[in-house]
Amino acid sequence: MEITNVSEYEAIAKQKLPKMxxxxxxxxxxxxxxxQENRNAFSRILFRPRILIDVSKIDLTTTVLGFKISMPIMIAPTAFQKMAHPEGEYATARAASAAGTIMTLSSWATSSVEEVASTGPGIRFFQLYVYKDRNVVAQLVRRAERAGFKAIALTVDTPILGRREADIKNRFTLPPFLTLKNFEGLDLGKMDKADDSGLASYVSGQIDxxxxxxxxxxxxxITKLPILxxxxxxxxxxxxxxxxxxxGIIVSNHGARQLDYVPxxxxxxxxxVKAAEGRLPVFLDGGVRRGTDVFKALALGASGIFIGRPVVFSLAAEGEAGVRNVLRMLREEFELTMALxxxxxxxxxxxxxxxxxxxxPRILPRALPRL
Known part of the structure; x- marks a missing residue:
């Protein structure tokens, strides 16, 4: 089957992956x-396209924290990528680098900061959860810095894990052959089975x-890196x-995985964006599945967007080629939206x-006098 849009990868991932x-x-x-609202809200924003403009040359490039990237579409941190595909974060890092954009590596990656750095050049950010043991945090931030990561994305909406009922039903835990690679040497890499979600228990035990x-x-x-x-x-x-x-700020509701009924x-x-008054860049993640969504976010003042689920679904379906394809499709759709x-x-x-x-309601100009 030929994939023609990003959303089609979800059904393929559902067929390929274990239910948990x-x-x-x-x-x-x-x-x-x-x-649902992360998607639906995009559908209620409509375009006011301008016409008869020379769009023979379109420039999608931008800079994020001083780093030049090919487009304002970047990769959000998602945990446990080797659960989707054996190459996991390696594949995602290579796909992002090939597309000339930024990858954010999760604290809870199944590949370490050093392993991801070893895949070759690329602009990478590191997402940070703050553990109760601050030495662990300081050590991890230093490792990310040494491995050439360019910024820290500090997740601030997860003092406790949100109630994800599917994970409770499934007694979610990491498959036995995987560990949280960044914490392996610190004896924090394993997640125990629990009566509900193993991840929820891990978070309540470790996260500050x-x-x-x-x-x-x-x-x-403790770091010279910029903090988002x-x-x-x-x-x-x-x-x-x-x-x-x-x-910088990332407007995020954690992929709707934390507090339900936030907008x-x-x-x-x-x-x-209005409160920031241009004093720092504002980014967005959550619900982006089309180039039209990217345009809408930029029209509302975002400096760029991050995608999460499309990465893991395409990774599960086709590995690195899937992630490359997602970035390519979003880029082409966004370019088309700009042109039109x-x-x-x-x-x-x-x-x-x-x-x-x-x-x-817009006040339309009064009818022009007849000439």
Missing amino acids: AFDYYASGAEDQWTL RTLSWKDVKWLQT VKGVLTAEDTRIAIQSGAA ATISALEEV SGCTSLKDITRDHIVTDWDQ
Whole structure:
């Protein structure tokens, strides 16, 4: 079967993967309302395309934290990628590098920072969960820095793991042949079986619930790397993130896996962008499946987007070739959307190119006098 869009990989992944692995990647928290809304909210934003503009040359390049990339489409951190495919994070790193974009490696990767660095050149960020043992955190951040990672994406929405009922039903745990590679030498690489979700038990045992804004400052004392705060949904927290010295914000609801009934990230984006007042870049993850979604996020002020589930689903289906294909399809769709909207570079994409359901009704210009 020929794959013509990113979403088609999900059904293939469902056929290929064991139920426990597929459900872990696919499910959201509780009623999964936010999981649906992450997609549905994009569908309520419509275009106001401009016509008769020369779109023979279109430039998708951009810079993120000073690094030049080929397009504003990057890879979000997703855990346990070797559960999807034996090559796991290696394949994802090579695909991102080939596409000229950024990969973010999860703390809970099944390949270590050093192993991912060994796949060759590429711009990579490291996603961080803060463990109760701060020495473990400091050690890990130093390793990421030494391995050439360029930024830390600090996940701030997970003091406790969200209630993912599929994982509870499946008694989710990592397959026995896999470990959390970054923590292997620290005796924190194994996840025990539990009466509910093994991951939830692991998190309650290891992750620091006392994490607060002062820890963003603490991180800056142990690393020179810029810190992206991942998991911001409000103007209030945006302003505190700026005061705390964050280098950027990722508007994220953790793929709808934490608190259900938070808004879709595309619905929360504009509030965060307005509060940031251009003082730091704002990115988005959650629900992006089309090039049109990328355009909508940029029109609402995002500097770029990150994709998560499309990576693990395409990885399960076709390994590295699948991830390459996802990045290629999104790139081509985004370029097409730009052309048909009359935009030749990212700076041409404006708020006037879209209309949302929270906009004021537009006052149309009065009829022009007849000449």
